Amino acid sequence: xxxxxxxxxxxxxxxxxxxxxxxxxxxxxxxxxxxxxxxxxxxxxxxxxxxxxxxxxxxxxxxxxxxxxxxxxxxxxxxxxxxxxxxxxxxxxxxxxxxxxxxxxxxxxxxxxxxxxxxxxxxxxxxxxxxxxxxxxxxxxxxxxxxxxxxxx
Numbered sequence: 001x002x003x004x005x006x007x008x009x010x011x012x013x014x015x016x017x018x019x020x021x022x023x024x025x026x027x028x029x030x031x032x033x034x035x036x037x038x039x040x041x042x043x044x045x046x047x048x049x050x051x052x053x054x055x056x057x058x059x060x061x062x063x064x065x066x067x068x069x070x071x072x073x074x075x076x077x078x079x080x081x082x083x084x085x086x087x088x089x090x091x092x093x094x095x096x097x098x099x100x101x102x103x104x105x106x107x108x109x110x111x112x113x114x115x116x117x118x119x120x121x122x123x124x125x126x127x128x129x130x131x132x133x134x135x136x137x138x139x140x141x142x143x144x145x146x147x148x149x150x151x152x153x
């Protein structure tokens with residue numbers, strides 16, 4: 001992400017459950033009331049995922065809360081949303097997803113130049129021992145940095 005990006009939400013659980021092989025920045029096709037809900041940060045995506053259907057990438061299980069000030073013009077909070085990517089990127093993603101074990105997971109949502117963007121990760125599920133190894137590695141680096149700080153003082 002570059003300068004001027006305002007982070008809306010980050011999916012930290014995704015980096016724990018999946019190993020991210022590649023990331024794509026893509027736009028998302030939203031209705032006006034959905035953008036208002038994004039500005040308020042009223043989104044939920046713990047189990048969201050994306051799929052490629054006939055050359056288009058669709059985001060599923062992203063819940064955008066209804067805007068209380070929109071009356072009858074409100075959106076459906078559970079509708080699938082189309083992601084905006086270049087054709088070459090979609091072809092590359094399709095080839096990878098067709099391989100065994102790859103999934104498209106939204107890693108974060110943010111505003112960039114006034115537009116909502118999604119950081120979409122091409123992920124492979126981690127096994128339990130992979131998760132334990134990551135936790136062990138994180139603990140070791142924390143201990144090393146703690147020891148280093150104590151030696152400086």
